[in-house]
Amino acid sequence: MSSVIGIAKTGKTDLDIADAVFKSLVFMECLGEDATGLKLAMGRSPFRGAKDFGTTEYALEEIVSKSFFGLPWDMGIGQNYKSPEENVSLREAGPVNIHHRNGSEYQVSISLDGCILKHEDIIPQLKEKGYILESDSISPVVGSLFHKYLEETGDLFEAGRRLETKLNGRGYYSAVMMVQKGNENYLVGIRSNTGTASLC
Numbered sequence: 001m002s003s004v005i006g007i008a009k010t011g012k013t014d015l016d017i018a019d020a021v022f023k024s025l026v027f028m029e030c031l032g033e034d035a036t037g038l039k040l041a042m043g044r045s046p047f048r049g050a051k052d053f054g055t056t057e058y059a060l061e062e063i064v065s066k067s068f069f070g071l072p073w074d075m076g077i078g079q080n081y082k083s084p085e086e087n088v089s090l091r092e093a094g095p096v097n098i099h100h101r102n103g104s105e106y107q108v109s110i111s112l113d114g115c116i117l118k119h120e121d122i123i124p125q126l127k128e129k130g131y132i133l134e135s136d137s138i139s140p141v142v143g144s145l146f147h148k149y150l151e152e153t154g155d156l157f158e159a160g161r162r163l164e165t166k167l168n169g170r171g172y173y174s175a176v177m178m179v180q181k182g183n184e185n186y187l188v189g190i191r192s193n194t195g196t197a198s199l200c
Contacts, residue, residue, distance in 0.1 A: 002082050002113040003028040004094065006176030008075035008187040018068035021076035025056040029080050035093035036060060038078035039109045040068060041178050041185040047109050051093055056080065074185045077176045079111035091135040095178075098143040099132040106150055107180040110143035114173025114192065142167070142175060146188075150179065160190050167192065 005024045007017055021038050029036075036059050037051025048068070052059035079094035094111035119141045123133065126144045133140040145166060149159035156179065167173065174191035 002033075002094070003030075003080045004077070004111040004113050004174060004176050005079075006075070006077045006111070006178075006187050006189055008185075009073075016069060017073035017076045018064060018071065021078045022056065022060065022064050022069075025060075025078045025080055029055055030082075033080045034083045034088040035081045035090055036079065037081070037090075037093055037095055037111075038064070038076055039095040039097075039111075039178060040071075040073045040076040041180055042071065042073050043185075044180070044183045047097065047107060047178060047180070049095060049109075051090055051095070053088070053090070075178060075187045077109060077111045077178050077187070079113070089135060092137040092139070094139050096134055096139040096143060098140065098147045099134070100147070101130040101132055104147065104151060105181055106147060108143055108147045108150070108177055110139050110146070110175055110177045112139040112142055112173055112175040114138065114175075115171040116142065116167060116173060117170045119170070138173070139175075142173065143177065146177060146190075156186055156188055160188060163190060164193070 007020050035053050036056045039047045039049035050063045077095050081093035095109045098108040116138050119138050131144040146163050149162040172192045177188045179186045
């Protein structure tokens with residue numbers, strides 16, 4: 001079981017997004033996380049972040065406090081990751097960036113908790129459409145599907161609706177995604193309608 005978090009600034013606030021995401025990950029930890037990570041967005045800059053093996057304080061405190069605290073981030077997402085497999089790869093741990101071989105006007109990063117049945121059946125379709133998946137785990141598959149629908153529609157809500165329709169009945173999940181288009185950054189939260197995966 002993993003935990004995911006998304007935090008965005010609204011209006012004028014002095015909230016330190018990096019600190020808020022980091023502390024949220026610390027508070028949400030259970031025993032036995034395999035890895036932890038966070039991604040942050042600011043203006044049109046590429047997403048920045050860090051992830052490593054272990055608990056949040058052990059794995060990320062030094063790099064996050066030195067490199068990310070105090071900067072004017074627009075938003076951030078994070079994940080404490082517990083692998084269902086014995087061998088853990090950081091590529092499977094979130095947040096995961098979505099990549100398309102032809103590039104895109106949209107930059108997407110996803111943190112996801114859940115189980116999608118037969119998600120591997122979707123991978124060939126995504127690769128055929130030009131997606132380069134960091135791993136065969138659920139996060140890059142769901143994130144790439146969302147990105148594909150966003151490219152097709154240009155609308156965050158419609159892309160989310162299409163994703164929900166595609167995954168309906170295939171399991172449970174909760175996900176937070178950061179989406180960047182030009183100077184604008186958006187935070188998107190989505191979960192399965194089964195209600196078994198919580199979303200913060």
